Amino acid sequence: MKKINVWVVDDEEDLGLIFKESFESDKIVISYYKSPEAVLEALKQNDSIPDAFFLDYRMPGIDGVQLASQLPSRIPKFLITGELEMSCNIPFNDILIKPYNFNKVLNILSNIQQNHY
Numbered sequence: 001m002k003k004i005n006v007w008v009v010d011d012e013e014d015l016g017l018i019f020k021e022s023f024e025s026d027k028i029v030i031s032y033y034k035s036p037e038a039v040l041e042a043l044k045q046n047d048s049i050p051d052a053f054f055l056d057y058r059m060p061g062i063d064g065v066q067l068a069s070q071l072p073s074r075i076p077k078f079l080i081t082g083e084l085e086m087s088c089n090i091p092f093n094d095i096l097i098k099p100y101n102f103n104k105v106l107n108i109l110s111n112i113q114q115n116h117y
Contacts, residue, residue, distance in 0.1 A: 002027070004113050005048065009033045009067065010056035010080065015098075019054065022102065028109055036062035040070060050075060052112050054096075057081035068092065076112060 006023075008030055010016040016032040024030045031050070033039040036059060043049065053071055055064035057079055062070075068077050077091075082098040094108060 002113055003029065004051040004109070005029045005031065006052050006054065006109070006112070007031045007033060007039060007042075007050040008054045009036060009039045009059070009064070010054075011035060011059040012056070015056075019105075023105060023109060027113065035059065036064075036067040036070075039067070043071070052076045052078065052093075052108075054078045054080055057083065078108060 004027065006028060008016050008019050010019070010032070011034060013032075013034055016034065020030040020032050031042075033042065039053075049072060053068070053075060055067055055077060057064040058081070059067075064079050064081070068079070071077065076093045079092045079095045080098060080100065081095060096104065
């Protein structure tokens with residue numbers, strides 16, 4: 001499988017770092033960003049773009065849905081939320097409910113590696 005680069009945006013640093021520690025491997029590079037502004041700045045500064053975004057829903061200022069609308073449309077996006085019922089106009093590839101299912105995230109990452117999104 002190919003090596004992929006995943007960007008995680010979550011204002012709760014503990015959760016972002018747990019995601020990174022849980023899923024990063026020799027084939028999966030995870031970059032953690034604490035705010036929507038930080039990830040938008042990284043996109044401007046960085047020549048490379050990620051293979052996928054995992055976005056927290058509730059963040060100060062810009063929420064995950066608003067952030068998704070500002071990201072490149074061709075890149076898969078996954079919303080992470082603690083809210084059981086929600087709807088949004090931005091097409092996410094999937095919505096992960098906190099606490100997220102470890103195996104579901106691994107399956108998503110595997111599908112990204114195989115270009116299924």
